[in-house]
Amino acid sequence: MVSMKDISAVCGVSVATVSKALNDQSDIGQETKKRIRQVAEEMGYFPNTAAKMLKTNRSYNIGVLFNHEDYSGLTHDYYAFVLDSLKRTVEEKGYDITFVNTSDRRAGAMSYLEHCKSRGFDGVAIVCTDFYSPEILQLVRGTIPIITLDHLFNNVCAVMSNNVQGMQDLLTYIYKKGHRRVAYIHGADSAVTQSRLSSFYRTAAQLGLTIPDEYIRMSPYRDTNGAYAETVRLLELREPPTCILYPDDFSAFGGFNAIQERGMRIPDDISIAGYDGIRVARHIEPTLTTLRQDTEELGKMVGEKLISLIEHPKITLVETLVVEGHVFEGNSVADINVKSMKSHIR
Amino acid sequence: MVSMKDISAVCGVSVATVSKALNDQSDIGQETKKRIRQVAEEMGYFPNTAAKMLKTNRSYNIGVLFNHEDYSGLTHDYYAFVLDSLKRTVEEKGYDITFVNTSDRRAGAMSYLEHCKSRGFDGVAIVCTDFYSPEILQLVRGTIPIITLDHLFNNVCAVMSNNVQGMQDLLTYIYKKGHRRVAYIHGADSAVTQSRLSSFYRTAAQLGLTIPDEYIRMSPYRDTNGAYAETVRLLELREPPTCILYPDDFSAFGGFNAIQERGMRIPDDISIAGYDGIRVARHIEPTLTTLRQDTEELGKMVGEKLISLIEHPKITLVETLVVEGHVFEGNSVADINVKSMKSHIR
DNA sequence: TGGAAATACGAAAACGATTAAGCGACATGC
DNA sequence: GCATGTCGCTTAATCGTTTTCGTATTTCCA
Numbered sequence: 001m002v003s004m005k006d007i008s009a010v011c012g013v014s015v016a017t018v019s020k021a022l023n024d025q026s027d028i029g030q031e032t033k034k035r036i037r038q039v040a041e042e043m044g045y046f047p048n049t050a051a052k053m054l055k056t057n058r059s060y061n062i063g064v065l066f067n068h069e070d071y072s073g074l075t076h077d078y079y080a081f082v083l084d085s086l087k088r089t090v091e092e093k094g095y096d097i098t099f100v101n102t103s104d105r106r107a108g109a110m111s112y113l114e115h116c117k118s119r120g121f122d123g124v125a126i127v128c129t130d131f132y133s134p135e136i137l138q139l140v141r142g143t144i145p146i147i148t149l150d151h152l153f154n155n156v157c158a159v160m161s162n163n164v165q166g167m168q169d170l171l172t173y174i175y176k177k178g179h180r181r182v183a184y185i186h187g188a189d190s191a192v193t194q195s196r197l198s199s200f201y202r203t204a205a206q207l208g209l210t211i212p213d214e215y216i217r218m219s220p221y222r223d224t225n226g227a228y229a230e231t232v233r234l235l236e237l238r239e240p241p242t243c244i245l246y247p248d249d250f251s252a253f254g255g256f257n258a259i260q261e262r263g264m265r266i267p268d269d270i271s272i273a274g275y276d277g278i279r280v281a282r283h284i285e286p287t288l289t290t291l292r293q294d295t296e297e298l299g300k301m302v303g304e305k306l307i308s309l310i311e312h313p314k315i316t317l318v319e320t321l322v323v324e325g326h327v328f329e330g331n332s333v334a335d336i337n338v339k340s341m342k343s344h345i346r
Numbered sequence: 347m348v349s350m351k352d353i354s355a356v357c358g359v360s361v362a363t364v365s366k367a368l369n370d371q372s373d374i375g376q377e378t379k380k381r382i383r384q385v386a387e388e389m390g391y392f393p394n395t396a397a398k399m400l401k402t403n404r405s406y407n408i409g410v411l412f413n414h415e416d417y418s419g420l421t422h423d424y425y426a427f428v429l430d431s432l433k434r435t436v437e438e439k440g441y442d443i444t445f446v447n448t449s450d451r452r453a454g455a456m457s458y459l460e461h462c463k464s465r466g467f468d469g470v471a472i473v474c475t476d477f478y479s480p481e482i483l484q485l486v487r488g489t490i491p492i493i494t495l496d497h498l499f500n501n502v503c504a505v506m507s508n509n510v511q512g513m514q515d516l517l518t519y520i521y522k523k524g525h526r527r528v529a530y531i532h533g534a535d536s537a538v539t540q541s542r543l544s545s546f547y548r549t550a551a552q553l554g555l556t557i558p559d560e561y562i563r564m565s566p567y568r569d570t571n572g573a574y575a576e577t578v579r580l581l582e583l584r585e586p587p588t589c590i591l592y593p594d595d596f597s598a599f600g601g602f603n604a605i606q607e608r609g610m611r612i613p614d615d616i617s618i619a620g621y622d623g624i625r626v627a628r629h630i631e632p633t634l635t636t637l638r639q640d641t642e643e644l645g646k647m648v649g650e651k652l653i654s655l656i657e658h659p660k661i662t663l664v665e666t667l668v669v670e671g672h673v674f675e676g677n678s679v680a681d682i683n684v685k686s687m688k689s690h691i692r
Numbered sequence: 693t694g695g696a697a698a699t700a701c702g703a704a705a706a707c708g709a710t711t712a713a714g715c716g717a718c719a720t721g722c
Numbered sequence: 723g724c725a726t727g728t729c730g731c732t733t734a735a736t737c738g739t740t741t742t743c744g745t746a747t748t749t750c751c752a
Contacts, residue, residue, distance in 0.1 A: 001463060001708095003707095003708055003709080004708070004709065005708075005709095013731075013732085014731070014732050014733075015708085015709080015710095016710080016711075016731080016732065016733080016734095017730085017731060017732075019709065019710060019711085020710090020711090020730095020731090023710085025711095027728095027729070027730060027731080028729095028730065028731080029729080029730055029731085032730075032731085044460075046456050046460045046461075046463065046464045047464060047708085047709075048400070048464065048466070048707085048708050048709065049396075049464050049465050049466060050395075050396045050397075050399035050400040050405070050466055050707085050708080050709090051396075051400050051707070051708035051709040051710090051737090052708080052709060052710085053396035053709095053737090054394070054396040054397050054400055054707090054708080054709075054710095054736095054737045054738065054739090055708085055709050055710045055711085055736075055737055056709085056710070056737090057737085059396070061444070066433075073430065074420070074426050074427075074429055074430045074433070075423070075426050075427050075430050075625075077421070080420050080421045080426050081420075081421050083420055084419065084420040084421050087412075087420070087445060087449070088449045091445075091447045091448065091449035091450050092449050092450060092451075092452075093450075094450055094452070094455075096444055096445060096447050096465065097444065097445050098407070098442055098443065098444040098445075099433060099437075099442060099443050099444075101437045101442050102437065103433070103434045103437035103438050104437050104438060104439075104440055105438075106438075106440070110392050114390075114392045115392075117347060117392065118392045118393055118394065118395050119395050119442065120394075120395060120396055224629045250625075250626070250629070253626065253629040253630055254629065256630070256631065257629070257630070257631045260631050261631070279421075279596075280596070280599065280626045283570045283596070283599040283600065283603070284599055284602070284603070284630060285602070285603045285606050285607070347738095349737090349738055349739085350738070350739070351738075359701075359702085360701070360702045360703075361702095361738085361739080361740095362701075362702060362703080362704090362740080362741080363700085363701060363702075365738095365739065365740060365741085366700095366701090366740090366741095369740085371741095372699095373699070373700060373701080374699095374700065374701080375699080375700055375701080378700075378701080393738085393739080394737085394738050394739070396737085396738080396739090397707090397737070397738035397739040397740090398738080398739060398740080399707095399739095400706095400707045400708065400709085400737090400738080400739070400740095401706080401707055401738080401739045401740045401741085402707090402739080402740070403707085
């Protein structure tokens, strides 16, 4: 690898001058600068990142924390799309992305925070993990700029998909379609689940819906079998719902199957709705009505805010950025309004 | 950050000694080593990766090349699962993963190879990209250990999903189910496509199947609309196929919809099969018969071979590792054997 | 007991960059 | 005419490690 020393030798100047020329510093002659840059170009020079890091304490490298263990991480459409958008956003600004090592559990391995400091990450995006683990707490309390996705820590920047508004929009949409008996199979306990669930209750109350307790069930996220089982139980009620909400689109497929196996049709006999807006939901028949989260925007926000935190720490607000989703209108929710029936007839 | 110098001061030894103690070198006393290690632990020491890299030319960092532009990259189930497995594999061995920056197209930005050298990657896994681009060629010809997924370069290690065997197994399975009129909508031209297509023809010949030209169609990977359109054309043939193979599971959904919209049922009226074995294929009804690629094994192979290439360059063979997939038997392919009809009746 | 070998440690150079301080030459101001 | 300022460059220190080589001390054996 050609270094500044090599260039300085060729140009007959000191390495300091080369450094200044390449970094566009002020105290250098136009002529010299031009010549040095040209020679550097010809010799195929590129900087040694390690040396630069050592001296400047800047890595132009961002850590991304993705935990697999209990979470689906990378293989979850939602996170994959957010990461994809995040990657493009920061790469365009000259940053690279490195995963925070979460699998090295050998003796003497470093904690997340230590690992991040050791690698010299300029900032860390915590995307998908157990936010209550001690290691994560240590990390967010450290001195590295941090941003979280879909979780709030005190005094830490966060990007959140608006689950409250999302659930409200989705339920309101369903209400407007004429549904009055709406069941909600929610996911396992988490901040996200709580937002959605309380929004569900509040919106139902505002709309004047009464939700019997047996309409509220739990099934872990992305567990099609669980969703299947809960769907069966809902269908067996004396007064079954006319519409079922699922924790996510994936779970909705479980419900989908339970319903079809009993010879019922969607949406004619019963309506369903998912959450997330994963691709395949738009490509099956009937297309799934769901709350589509804006993963492109979420990833972009995470990246831009984190870089702002890194580059302008003083003037960057510690705040929570909220990204809106929107109802994706598939055809899994039937319109059962009397009004609309009439209009159909007319 | 506490450095070796700090530790040396506390212990009253030189930094050289500290370095040796922490790196388990030979020429150091047992007593001193123990003491230094203990102090290091107490002071919360961890190494400065940049300094270490600078000195040793080892980064314990692996570059992963994922291009989004025309390829679905991260958001493609297949690649996401491979990456997930790769990540776990290398992290357990103490390596981190950094994406090769493919989005920085600003003036003066580095080529892939320069970027990799600049970051000091110990090795690079080329997972998903346009393998024919000049930048990629420059990269594989460089001096960094390289491994590719699903593409062969001369003198470069590769991990391949066995597309030849896979297609053979899939078609044979379908044949055994009694199908004699099998259509294949293949993906856009690539090494993978060619393997599958030639395997399809060869297997068909071996089985004594005659495949009319109009049964072979093209639709880009993961293009549901394209698959939809081609399916319609196949269904409109004077003698339509009894089974249609798709480029991938996602495309199969396009066919799925085309078929259902025409009031035909799967598999009673027509059979379909996908390729890849993405999750959702197992969770819709009818479950999709497909060739499931072993993403877990693929990612593991990529990681292990690359690390072997890095750590034992002399004794590591430059070879192509082939990973077998297997037919996932859903219920989208009907058994139309006379024999089995009989056995049904019996 | 003397000398060779083994052992434990330190001094210093190096990796490739950045940057503060300094220095000569020349122009400017009063 | 002398202090002052500006420009363009060099010198040298520094970031935190690793590693070579040298040296002092101990051990071992003839």
